[in-house]
């Protein structure tokens with residue numbers, strides 16, 4: 001797979017920190033569930049998904065630092081669905097909104113190279129600012145994506161403690177030496193390496209405490225995980241990277257719950273919300289109001 005020359009793009013960690021300073025800690029999920037398309041009186045087709053995604057982007061632009069399209073909900077439309085995703089990523093870039101492709105990729109290293117090229121590679125039509133990754137084939141199996149992200153100024157969010165209750169059975173395994181803790185420590189090592197290096201994968205910023213030196217290797221830590229961090233002895237401030245926190249909104253976590261969950265790492269949190277906002281559509285003003293309300297309560301809770 002040919003790789004185009006690396007661009008003059010600031011590292012993802014620094015770009016996200018700046019965007020969060022400007023617009024707060026909300027990532028708007030774009031999850032075009034069939035039931036939401038019905039509620040918005042849109043067809044269950046790629047064209048329906050296109051109109052849905054454009055509407056959400058219009059409501060979010062200027063009011064949230066990032067959007068997170070859920071790739072699974074574009075996939076059922078095949079090539080036409082991926083074409084809509086490509087358009088959305090390009091339109092978000094033009095609107096100055098960062099994109100997190102929620103693809104949860106993870107495979108053996110040689111295959112991971114191809115996933116990395118698709119979601120993080122220069123010139124790829126599906127390249128986003130960051131992609132979600134699953135580390136359950138071993139954190140180092142993600143190396144091709146981590147390295148390509150560093151070269152292209154893009155980022156990764158690696159699943160550590162997911163928002164669903166079933167996640168515990170794998171992520172808490174090992175007790176004091178839990179799987180989740182190993183993932184967090186590997187991300188911390190990655191960011192330490194990148195921040196000490198050439199400056200291509202993270203950068204010092206003047207943001208609030210917790211974002212003062214933000215690497216480009218983030219973690220996914222659900223807003224619903226309760227006291228799991230204390231229970232497992234995980235220090236997320238040591239990760240020095242952004243924390244994507246789904247579970248806020250439709251899955252039950254409230255903004256006021258976040259300080260207790262994340263403690264001193266609150267400044268690193270980018271809370272993701274999809275259905276709780278999307279249910280307010282299809283009118284752009286109502287959606288925008290939901291975005292502003294969520295962004296406001298998150299900013300107040302996280303400081």
Ligand SMILES: O=C(O)c1cc(=O)[nH]c(=O)n1[C@@H]1O[C@H](COP(=O)(O)O)[C@@H](O)[C@H]1O
Pocket residue numbers: 029031070102132161162163164220221222246247248249250251272273274275276
């Ligand atoms: O990686 C994710 O974003 C993710 C990780 C996780 O632990 N839990 C989780 O809900 N998500 C995603 O975040 C979104 C949550 O959607 P809502 O529950 O509608 O806000 C979905 O697209 C999920 O796939």
